[in-house]
Amino acid sequence: MTIGETAAVLRENNDYLIITHLRPDGDTMGSASALCYALRKIGKTAYLYNNPQFEDSYPWLAEPYLAPEGFNAKYIVCVDMADEKLFPEGFKGTADLCIDHHPSNTFYAKNTLLWPEKASCGEIVMELVKELCGLDPEVSDLLYVAVSTDTGCFVYGNTTAETLKAAAELCFAGARNAYLNKILFRTSSKARLALEALILSSFLYFHEGKTVISVVTKEMLDKAGAQEKDCQDIAALPGRVEGAFTSVTIKEIDANSCKVSLRTNGIVDANKVCAVFGGGGHKMASGCTMDMEAYKAAKVLADIIGGEYK
Amino acid sequence: MTIGETAAVLRENNDYLIITHLRPDGDTMGSASALCYALRKIGKTAYLYNNPQFEDSYPWLAEPYLAPEGFNAKYIVCVDMADEKLFPEGFKGTADLCIDHHPSNTFYAKNTLLWPEKASCGEIVMELVKELCGLDPEVSDLLYVAVSTDTGCFVYGNTTAETLKAAAELCFAGARNAYLNKILFRTSSKARLALEALILSSFLYFHEGKTVISVVTKEMLDKAGAQEKDCQDIAALPGRVEGAFTSVTIKEIDANSCKVSLRTNGIVDANKVCAVFGGGGHKMASGCTMDMEAYKAAKVLADIIGGEYK
Numbered sequence: 001m002t003i004g005e006t007a008a009v010l011r012e013n014n015d016y017l018i019i020t021h022l023r024p025d026g027d028t029m030g031s032a033s034a035l036c037y038a039l040r041k042i043g044k045t046a047y048l049y050n051n052p053q054f055e056d057s058y059p060w061l062a063e064p065y066l067a068p069e070g071f072n073a074k075y076i077v078c079v080d081m082a083d084e085k086l087f088p089e090g091f092k093g094t095a096d097l098c099i100d101h102h103p104s105n106t107f108y109a110k111n112t113l114l115w116p117e118k119a120s121c122g123e124i125v126m127e128l129v130k131e132l133c134g135l136d137p138e139v140s141d142l143l144y145v146a147v148s149t150d151t152g153c154f155v156y157g158n159t160t161a162e163t164l165k166a167a168a169e170l171c172f173a174g175a176r177n178a179y180l181n182k183i184l185f186r187t188s189s190k191a192r193l194a195l196e197a198l199i200l201s202s203f204l205y206f207h208e209g210k211t212v213i214s215v216v217t218k219e220m221l222d223k224a225g226a227q228e229k230d231c232q233d234i235a236a237l238p239g240r241v242e243g244a245f246t247s248v249t250i251k252e253i254d255a256n257s258c259k260v261s262l263r264t265n266g267i268v269d270a271n272k273v274c275a276v277f278g279g280g281g282h283k284m285a286s287g288c289t290m291d292m293e294a295y296k297a298a299k300v301l302a303d304i305i306g307g308e309y310k
Numbered sequence: 311m312t313i314g315e316t317a318a319v320l321r322e323n324n325d326y327l328i329i330t331h332l333r334p335d336g337d338t339m340g341s342a343s344a345l346c347y348a349l350r351k352i353g354k355t356a357y358l359y360n361n362p363q364f365e366d367s368y369p370w371l372a373e374p375y376l377a378p379e380g381f382n383a384k385y386i387v388c389v390d391m392a393d394e395k396l397f398p399e400g401f402k403g404t405a406d407l408c409i410d411h412h413p414s415n416t417f418y419a420k421n422t423l424l425w426p427e428k429a430s431c432g433e434i435v436m437e438l439v440k441e442l443c444g445l446d447p448e449v450s451d452l453l454y455v456a457v458s459t460d461t462g463c464f465v466y467g468n469t470t471a472e473t474l475k476a477a478a479e480l481c482f483a484g485a486r487n488a489y490l491n492k493i494l495f496r497t498s499s500k501a502r503l504a505l506e507a508l509i510l511s512s513f514l515y516f517h518e519g520k521t522v523i524s525v526v527t528k529e530m531l532d533k534a535g536a537q538e539k540d541c542q543d544i545a546a547l548p549g550r551v552e553g554a555f556t557s558v559t560i561k562e563i564d565a566n567s568c569k570v571s572l573r574t575n576g577i578v579d580a581n582k583v584c585a586v587f588g589g590g591g592h593k594m595a596s597g598c599t600m601d602m603e604a605y606k607a608a609k610v611l612a613d614i615i616g617g618e619y620k
Contacts, residue, residue: 161481171471
């Protein structure tokens, strides 16, 4: 669907429930909150599904929009969600509209607004908000969170001239970028900083340093006193090593499973590697879960990645 | 002077030597290289003064523009330089034109193009380049380096809607932001990462955590195998601690002197504190040199800063 068609559908319906993906990030939360705000501004009843994992992300973003107990949704919108697997329990098959920027989107919703060249879902929701009610300072803040977090504050390879233009437009409309940047990118708990120190001193190197793997064990988290909320974007750390083509962060879940985040310079297709284990995402950034011990997973992934350089 | 007046002066003269400040950063180097490129494009002879400290910064930026031995400059331009104290030896009193964005500029040059509300000197040079010859991909790369490095890739508090708009314009004109960001912000030597691990685990806390001081000793540098070029922007690290109002990085020079970088949220005036020791800069980011042992300097600064909260 186009922006205009999507806006028309949203004007026609009511009683919206907006759903964010599992392990919510700033893009899904900022996009959902901004859409909820805009729908309310045009007179609709709209709420966010109370994702139990908000607590580990940016709960203050979602808080004003959470659905009350027993809210009877008539139209379900999910944002920044490529696959129904990322839906919370009990909502599979219910999506009326999906707004997304992932090229791997599986078109599971009745209607889909997909713009795969956008760095963030927030940029798509921004166009929709402009169509529905225009930008004001409050919605610009929410959209700025979405756009900036999905680009690491405009530093990741997905950032385009269009992304920067959108960010400028949000700031001209009143987004408090300096205030938000401080919270989102420049404030870390002492536990997070302790965890980073441990991670930065424990990288594993493969393929003459082209592959850098960071294994983050529960023991490291305990030592640093770090919780889930202290682990945001730790997957960016191994990619900082000079000469790294492919970086992997493997987070131990338990003795037999771990969560993998893979980032590449494009030579290795991250989506393809993660698909081997039932995961996916983008060519340069993907994720999966592996049912094995974390250091074993490092060895298995290193072997697969090594084959991809040839 | 205005952009138009400055452009007129630059069209009238010839045989330019462009001077960058001591301890050159991306803004002074990118601004100088871009100006040199633009002057050559309009047919002028123009070179960069061969700052001996380029090696510790981004030598590849300056390399195509370095003045040959015995070049006889007729017009001297300095960029991003607030004070003649930052001039290299032998050039004091020679500046024909200064292009700068520091509010603390002392108007030491014959002519000054000062735009203190700009986040970077690069944004001023960008307007000048547009007036002289227009933006092309090559000069846009150089200007992107200037604008992005002085804002920490658009994350620092100095980043405005105008900064993001300028960055978008540079990217539309061909600046390779993803490629440059990877080099400038997302690639670290192993020594740098080892140094960061040491820094992140050795912060000193004062005033209930409102002041965080990082002392970086020569011993830490040795342990990490880090050189000057591995120390870029380490002053941003202590400011990341949750609850920090003021962050200080003190780099040991020898047993009796150290280099101080002070960053604040504005409650403490960094410029005022650094002025006590003959330094200065901006209200939220300033520097100075102190003639005492590094941990002693930490105590002295903590006392002064503590007084400023009252």
